[in-house]
Amino acid sequence: MKKQFIVAIALLVSTLSFAQKSELKTAEKAIKSGNFADAKSAIQSAESLITNADDKLKAKFYFLKGQALYANGTGSNSDMDEAIESFNMVQKVEGSTKGKYGSTINDLKSQMLNNFLTKANAALQSKDYTASSAGFNKAYRMSPKDTLYLYYAASTAVTGQDYNTSLKYYEELRDLGFTGIGxxxxxxxxxxxxxxxxxxxxxxxxxxxxxxxxxxxxxxTESKSAEIVKNIALIHLSNGDNEKAIGAMKLAREQNPDDLGLLISEANVQLKMGNKERFTELMKEATLKDPDNPELQYNLGVIAAEAGEKEAAMKYYEKAIALDPSYTDAYNNMAVLILAEEGAIVEEMNSLGNSSADNKRYDELRAKRTTIFESAIPYLETTLRLKPKDIQAAQTLMNIYRGSGQTDKYKAMKAKIEELEAGN
CATH class of the missing domain: 3.30.1490 (Dna Ligase; domain 1)
Structure with a gap:
């Protein structure tokens, strides 16, 4: 009985081996003739039999499976993913990229990589960000050493508002220690x-x-670490996971305490959450690390202005301008702060009667209004000089010229606005 049992097993193994080879031969013929549907069918039939095959047969199976799924670049997205895994399995089974199928697989991988990148770039140009992200992700899976492809996959997913996919890629980049410096x-x-x-x-x-x-x-090129962590935090924030958002920033800051980009990113996340006090604290910390950064000064000015701290805001804007004389937004916001007082003055002027006391007060208010105009004009004129097509600055200047009786300048600015509107 024992001998018969052993013979039975031997016969079974022999039968399985024959079936495997038969199906693989069918798949190979179908691939050569371009009939990839039949090739996939034959591969599926052999799949359940391949577990106990020897390495030589396994390598051939995964090689043919990869070709059948790739289908000369016409395979579906899921087929492409499986094809990549299959080609990787060949090299794993053979223990080298220089085995029997190594050269052919390397050529196929090169074709696939170029195919993925071409499609990803074409999709990006046509603003199909979902397809572009999928293509860049496949390019990365095909060539894991090129982590920049994974970064592109994450970035295009964000642009396409596929935040869950982008979060997965960004977290993978973070765990890989990707910086993007090159x-x-x-x-x-x-x-x-x-x-x-x-x-x-x-x-x-x-x-x-x-x-x-x-x-x-x-x-x-600059490091993209801060951008990645910031985006992870912002996605968590948009998903309502405030704790995860702050946790992501905290971990990144602990690992990179001197990274100014991460500090500013955390400040922006705090601002998104409505934590203006914490935002201001972090921005002040950032200015100590980088006192010559005009953007930091400007952002502190914006927060101070929103808090009603006019004098502090003006100091921050002035510092930003001193550091960068071409900082248009700082000039514009200075003018906005100065002109903010005009509304209350005009309201009081309109409420006055015709008594001598009222007339005296009216003249005082008019002089004060003129002083405000004179203070704001240089900032607005500089804004317009730096941004000649800033129609909002031009309209504000036109109204000021008219309100202060500068007729010639009013007419010139009115003509400029008409020219700008015609150009749009």
Whole structure:
């Protein structure tokens, strides 16, 4: 009985092996003829039999499965994901990327990667952000060393408002320790005069040698860590998970206590949550770390203005302007603060009667209003000089010129506004 039992098992193994090879042969023929539906069917039939196969047969199975699912680039999204896994399994079974199928798989992976990137970029251009994100994610799964593809997948998912998907990718990037720091290879296009960024140093240098570009420059890209953590926190915030949002920022700050970007990101998250006091504390901490940053001063000015602290707000705006004389928004907000008093003055002027006391008060208020106008004009004129198409600043200036009796300037500004409106 014992011998018969052993023989029975041997016969069963032999039968299974024959079935496996038969199905794989069918799949191989179907792939060569481009009949990928039949190839997938044959692969599915062999799937349940492959567990006990030897490594040689397993490698062939996963190789054919990957080809059948890839279908020369026509496979569905889910098929593409399985194809990637199958090709990876071949190399895992063979224990190397240089096995029997290594070279062919590397070629197929290169084709797949280019296919994914082409489709992802095309979808991005057509603003199909969901498809673009899926393509960049597949490119990353195909080439895990290129973590920038995963970053693009997360970014496009955010743009497409697919926050759950983007959160998954951002958290993966965070756990990988991704920073995105790299090098940009730039040169000036001689024809357009504009700075262009090249995919790599070789292409940039080739263009410079060809004479089409000049002034080559290597530029280190900024870290994206703060952006990633901020987006994780903001997504948690939008999902109503305030504790997770703050927890994400806290963990990042603990790991990178000197990272100014993370500090500012936490401040922005606190502001989104309505915690203006904590926002102000963090921004003040940021100004100590970077006292020459005009944007920090400006943001503190905005918060002070919203809190009704006019004098403090004006000091922050003035500091921002001193640090960056071209900071248009700071000039504009200074004018807004100055003009904020006009409403109450006009209201009181309109409420006065015709008595001598009322007339005297009217003249006092009119002089005060003129002083306000004179104080605001330089800031608005600078705003308009820096942003010539700022129609709101132009309209405010026109009203001030009219209210202060500057007829010539009023007419000139009125003509400018008509020109701007016609251009729109």
């Amino acid at each position: 090098k940009e290879y730039n040169a000036v296009n001689n024809e357009s005069g504009e700075v262009e960024t090249f995919d790599n140093k070789s292409l940039r240098d080739l263009s410079v040698r060809a004479g089409t570009h000049t002034a080559p420059k290597d530029k280190k």
